Amino acid sequence: MTRPSDLVALTPEGLYCPAGDFHIDPWRPTSTAIITHAHGDHARTGSQHYWGTKVGAPLLGERLPGMTLDTLDYGEVRRFGEARVSLHPAGHILGSAQVRIEVDGRVCVVSGDYKRDPDPTCAPFEVVPCDVFVTEATFALPVYRWPPMEAVVADVIAWWDACAARGVPAVLFCYALGKAQRLLAELARATDRTVHLHGAMLALVERYRELGVAMLPTVPVSDSARGRDFAGELILAPPSAAGSTWMRRFNNASTGFASGWMRIRGNRRRRGYDRGFVVSDHADWPSLIETIRATGAQRVLPTHGNTDALVPYLRELGLDAEPLRTDFGSED
């Protein structure tokens, strides 16, 4: 249970700030919704008035067509009722934000989704000092520790090359917003080959290019003639395309999945991909602990994922921690 001093509380619509009369990433329609980022479990349709970051607006536009959206620059302060509100980079995807709420000198920060690893497609996470920190907990177990991105890029390139040598396509599944663009940007440091894209990724990659993110050249799979041989090509597709009829055009394809979940062998095997690449847009365990400490918050409310281990661990560290039951997903 939250307390009044937490500045936020749970309502049936979602996470609510009574002092400012707004919701953050509500899962049901409300009057005022501040959206941390454009992922489906955070940006939902139906609310009357949306607020988000200026840089993330084009992506929110893809997700919430026709909505009324006002934007804030990172760091720009705006009054909502009794609350002073500002948005700060979360390092999760392009335009993602943490929400800082200040009421009578007390500060609560809602992290949204975040990561601390470098990402060429978005502004790095900013540590915002606060009294109350609502932190995500998607990967909140110490077995989740991310390898350096250079090593993962080298693995992906080696797999691509091995597929080319065997004369088979390499189909890499990853989330269409954020992960796909980050991979295209990271791979650009190692190669300049063209990558083929599933239709669900085209518009989002286009938005990223318009916003100035440098990525590998891409072509839509649908531009290729029927019966084209994709041997040796790298194809990016959303996980939902796995096992669909769309996959039939890639003869004998080797498949990979780029996600933090791939850290665990059982996940890799259960999903039946040939390869798992550990790339996450969420904080790993060391980052979670380090970030929570860096904010200086004495009160920590983990949510969005696995809070079972994190809450008692934070209590052992002497923090006032309590889980917050929300409706966010576990996609990565």
Added chain:
Amino acid sequence: MRRFAELYAELDASTATSAKVEAMATYFAQVPAADAAWAVHVLTGRKLKRLIRSGELRTLAARASGYPEWLVEESYSHVGDLAETIDLLLDAPLEARDELSLSTWIEQRLAPLPSLDEAGRAVRLLAWWSELPHAQRFVLNKLMTGSLRVGVSQRLVVQALARVAGLDTALVAHRLTGDWTPTPAAFRALLDPAGQLAVDVDQPYPFFLASPLEHAVETLGERADWLAEWKWDGIRAQLLKRDGAARLWSRGEERLDGRFPEIEAAAAALPDGVAIDGEILAWRDGAPLPFTALQKRIGRLKPGAKSLADAPVVLLAYDLVEDAGIDIRTSSLQERRARLAQHLATLPAGADAAIQLSPALDGDDWQALARLREASRERGVEGLMLKRLASPYQVGRKRGDWWKWKVEPYTLDAVLIYAQAGHGRRANLFTDYTFAVWDGDALVPVAKAYSGLTDEEIGRLDRWIRAHTLERFGPVRSVEPHHVFELAFEAINASSRHKSGVAVRFPRILRWRTDLSIRDADSLDQLKTLAGG
């Protein structure tokens, strides 16, 4: 070890069996025989001697990682594999410095572990963990915790070996059956091109396994070309009589000697140089006792008078694969059965009760057999076996000549009440379920099942379980009684060891009955009626 860790990673990464066989064949051809021998040993599921207790490993993992033990436990229950959990919790150098061979690791580093004291083991393990890169450390942990489980069966290992040696798989399979010692000489003997079977007197033959009949029985052709038998629900076994002594092997290639003295005593009357394939059953008055009776015998190494009297056993003989010391697997089933019947006919009174011919069923045509099959349950059998009379005795599960034609399973509607995280492929998802039926106003657990749902359903149920947990008992969670599932099972027996008083065999989930509420679930009384009491 580096080379073996690479092989492990290759086997783990590929889902295609052809790629696995290829990777193993390359490995066997490249590495020294001493390493290849150990690789064969662990890849075929043979274990190393117990090297260290799992509790001690967890304590050391906590020490090495700096995390409290409960967090190591929590991580383990999420990952589902201790070897992997430990590897994931620790930093590792990116560069390989380990050039010790697999055999050196196992024989010189691991084998002495049990003889050290705890402090000695700790010093070594902490050093190894800090020196080894991820892939090797994971494999090292796997070797210490027991099973490798990398999706490789003995059959695939045999295929790889046969490819390297240019030999027939049946020959290699036979050489690898039974007690196989991982030495360089034994590995070279596996690949020996001479084609001679240097059969050890203790060594059984690889079992020929039947496949489930999935099409109409009439498609098998003429009834007269087939032998029909009951499908007995016991322990498949091979009885060898060589050099004047009897040896009893289970299908899992475990020696059963000493557990079934009735059968061994009867074997004394058999001629030397025979190998009989059959089924061990608890048996009284010409009919099988429930499997639970046999279960009590399996665990008893030297059964006392009471357990011999409570659950007397019989070997129902199916087949004869060796006669007068000669491998007769290539002759026809008809021929082999005739010789088997001859041998059994000469058994003296008493012995002929402990080893009997599994009777051939009459039934003139397929319809008559189908009617017999309908009566399987009353007889305590699982259905029928159909074997082509002209068939040789093959190796492993080869389709075409031997079919099991089982009766349809029983079904029941039961309520999900407990859930536990799975292991291996399904680690960190709640996939092991306990189901209950009504006993008056109470739900009593009657079955555990962990197969039958799609991945999508498993994911949905997993989220529901997390949100509707009532209580946690270690890794087990009790959940709100809400979901009803239709379960199938093969048999039901009265059981004093179960709270419900019944035990169901081989329960599995048929479907998620979202159309039913928990009040629609079955009752214990209904189950007991099925159990015949």
